[in-house]
Amino acid sequence: MMVVYSLALKRAIKQKITLVMVMLFPVIIILIPPFPYNIIPFSFTIYGLVIMFTAFILTKQVLDDRAQKTIVRIAASPLNHYAYVGGHVSAYMSILLVQVVFFMLLAVFRFSVSPQFFLVSSLIYIVFALMSIAFSLFWHLFFKSYATSIAVYSVVANIMALAGGLTVPLEMFPERVKDVVVVLPTYWFAYSLDASYNGTYTNIGYTLAILAAFTIGFFAIGSKRSF
Amino acid sequence: MQKNRYLSEKTFPYYTQGLSYLMVLYSLSPQSPAVFLLIISSISFNIVKWRFKLPSTIFYLEFVVLIILETFIPGSLLLIIPPLFIFKRWPVPEAALIAFVPFLIQNVTFQYYLFLGIALFAVTFQLLWKNDAEQAELNNDRLRKRLYLQEGRMDTLLNDQQEISRLAALHERDRIAQKLHDDLGHELTGAHLSLKAYKTIVNRNDSVMEAFDKGFERLERSLQALRQTVEATRPLESFGFETFKNMVDQFESPRPVLEVKGNVWSITPKAWYAVNSVLKEALTNITKHASPDEVHIRLEQTDAITQLKISNDGLTSQTNNAGHGLRFMRRRIEALNGMVSITKTNWFTIIVTLPREEHDA
Numbered sequence: 395m396m397v398v399y400s401l402a403l404k405r406a407i408k409q410k411i412t413l414v415m416v417m418l419f420p421v422i423i424i425l426i427p428p429f430p431y432n433i434i435p436f437s438f439t440i441y442g443l444v445i446m447f448t449a450f451i452l453t454k455q456v457l458d459d460r461a462q463k464t465i466v467r468i469a470a471s472p473l474n475h476y477a478y479v480g481g482h483v484s485a486y487m488s489i490l491l492v493q494v495v496f497f498m499l500l501a502v503f504r505f506s507v508s509p510q511f512f513l514v515s516s517l518i519y520i521v522f523a524l525m526s527i528a529f530s531l532f533w534h535l536f537f538k539s540y541a542t543s544i545a546v547y548s549v550v551a552n553i554m555a556l557a558g559g560l561t562v563p564l565e566m567f568p569e570r571v572k573d574v575v576v577v578l579p580t581y582w583f584a585y586s587l588d589a590s591y592n593g594t595y596t597n598i599g600y601t602l603a604i605l606a607a608f609t610i611g612f613f614a615i616g617s618k619r620s621f
Numbered sequence: 622m623q624k625n626r627y628l629s630e631k632t633f634p635y636y637t638q639g640l641s642y643l644m645v646l647y648s649l650s651p652q653s654p655a656v657f658l659l660i661i662s663s664i665s666f667n668i669v670k671w672r673f674k675l676p677s678t679i680f681y682l683e684f685v686v687l688i689i690l691e692t693f694i695p696g697s698l699l700l701i702i703p704p705l706f707i708f709k710r711w712p713v714p715e716a717a718l719i720a721f722v723p724f725l726i727q728n729v730t731f732q733y734y735l736f737l738g739i740a741l742f743a744v745t746f747q748l749l750w751k752n753d754a755e756q757a758e759l760n761n762d763r764l765r766k767r768l769y770l771q772e773g774r775m776d777t778l779l780n781d782q783q784e785i786s787r788l789a790a791l792h793e794r795d796r797i798a799q800k801l802h803d804d805l806g807h808e809l810t811g812a813h814l815s816l817k818a819y820k821t822i823v824n825r826n827d828s829v830m831e832a833f834d835k836g837f838e839r840l841e842r843s844l845q846a847l848r849q850t851v852e853a854t855r856p857l858e859s860f861g862f863e864t865f866k867n868m869v870d871q872f873e874s875p876r877p878v879l880e881v882k883g884n885v886w887s888i889t890p891k892a893w894y895a896v897n898s899v900l901k902e903a904l905t906n907i908t909k910h911a912s913p914d915e916v917h918i919r920l921e922q923t924d925a926i927t928q929l930k931i932s933n934d935g936l937t938s939q940t941n942n943a944g945h946g947l948r949f950m951r952r953r954i955e956a957l958n959g960m961v962s963i964t965k966t967n968w969f970t971i972i973v974t975l976p977r978e979e980h981d982a
Contacts, residue, residue, distance in 0.1 A: 569652075576651045585654075600654035604661050611665035614672040 398481025420497040434591040449526035490523040531616030559584030638706040788890040798854040883922035911935030932970035
């Protein structure tokens with residue numbers, strides 16, 4: 395698994411887009427001015443979209459392996475499929491961890507955030523990052539080429555972000571709409587960020603558990619070996 | 622028949638299950654994080670169950686957990702209904718249990734029974750559909766297998782036919798060579814000898830004798846030509862009894878005891894072909910599967926039938942089921958209105974009986 399991990403990490407870092415996603419996007423995001431009202435700054439929620447796309451771009455390797463039939467050769471090797479998936483996911487997770495830490499450091503300088511919020515939101519981002527990786531793996535299962543996969547994903551991810559309250563504050567949502575969008579993991583991400591920004595930490599455990607349950611569901615399907 | 626990849630008896634349960642989860646979702650209050658956590662956990666757990674093929678008895682564990690949760694979150698018990706959809710058999714004991722136990726708990730709504738009814742109806746429909754599809758698939762497989770066997774049989778028979786016509790040609794050539802040698806050859810030789818004697822007795826030296834010598838030379842040349850023709854016409858390849866004899870002689874372990882009865886020369890090429898292929902198959906089988914101490918081969922030609930009997934005492938357990946070779950042998954013989962009987966008491970014996978056909982000579 396460590397071999398796969400280091401290899402996946404190397405492959406990910408070799409792509410320039412990874413560095414752009416990790417280093418440049420958090421900086422751009424952090425520069426977005428906050429709302430004049432007393433609600434969570436836009437940067438915090440829209441960063442969820444960046445996480446989703448970073449995870450998606452990173453998991454490109456898995457789709458490429460399948461498209462170029464590398465996965466068949468790996469299947470013939472003594473390498474366990476779970477070691478393959480585990481190595482890749484932990485490599486992507488490390489990169490996303492770096493990004494989250496980088497973003498949170500920038501956030502500390504840009505906005506005056508409480509230490510509680512800093513800790514809780516970091517935790518939320520980490521769980522959401524894992525969820526995004528699981529979701530991307532699940533998503534890639536339905537496509538044979540990266541081009542179509544990302545084309546459809548960019549539409550779906552933006553809709554998820556919009557409906558889940560990443561690009562539009564949840565406060566603006568009518569109750570009937572909220573009833574529908576609860577099925578999206580992005581809703582619970584935005585919900586928990588909102589709650590922790592407002593200092594109500596009672597439901598954070600539940601929302602983190604919800605994100606974890608989404609992660610397990612997506613991983614269960616996404617980790618399936620398909621050739 | 623092209624099967625729909627997205628809607629078939631295999632995918633349908635997942636749709637109905639998803640739909641039932643949606644129904645549960647909107648009959649509870651989904652905005653409450655605790656309720657939603659419960660639902661999404663149930664969904665994820667079901668995915669894990671499907672993915673890692675957990676045993677279906679885990680349903681009872683789920684049931685106990687949900688009964689406990691029912692006291693904290695009213696309506697949790699509804700979540701026991703969606704898992705019913707992906708049972709591969711009729712979930713009768715499970716359904717009976719979940720229909721009965723809510724009597725012990727208060728606050729069970731009408732919705733619960735409504736869902737249960739709908740679910741059982743859908744499960745029944747799914748299972749009937751699945752059974753139907755499986756039956757159709759099975760029938761298809763059976764027909765495909767039959768077609769495959771028929772094609773194989775056709776190939777064998779076509780090959781046999783070609784081989785038989787080739788053998789018939791060889792047989793005919795042999796018959797012509799024999800006729801030339803026996804009838805024409807002897808007559809000509811007789812004439813040649815008579816003329817030679819005549820020349821010795823007369824011993825004249827004139828123009829009449831010259832013409833006689835010319836005729837005599839021509840007769841000698843034609844005799845020569847006849848000999849060459851006979852030589853060329855007789856087939857080099859062995860066939861018929863010769864092949865049979867060669868096969869028996871070449872078999873070494875152990876050397877077979879051969880017994881031949883009747884006029885085997887009157888057996889037709891078609892019958893020879895069948896007899897020889899049976900012998901070949903039988904000898905191959907003996908080499909492959911049995912290690913006998915004795916092998917007996919008996920060929921008998923009577924007025925009505927041609928019969929070949931091959932027996933060996935090396936009966937092993939492997940010889941119990943008839944393989945492809947024996948099946949093809951049987952088919953070949955049956956195509957000639959013959960019969961094959963195989964007995965396996967102490968000795969493994971194959972008896973092939975063919976009706977005698979009139980020789981065309």
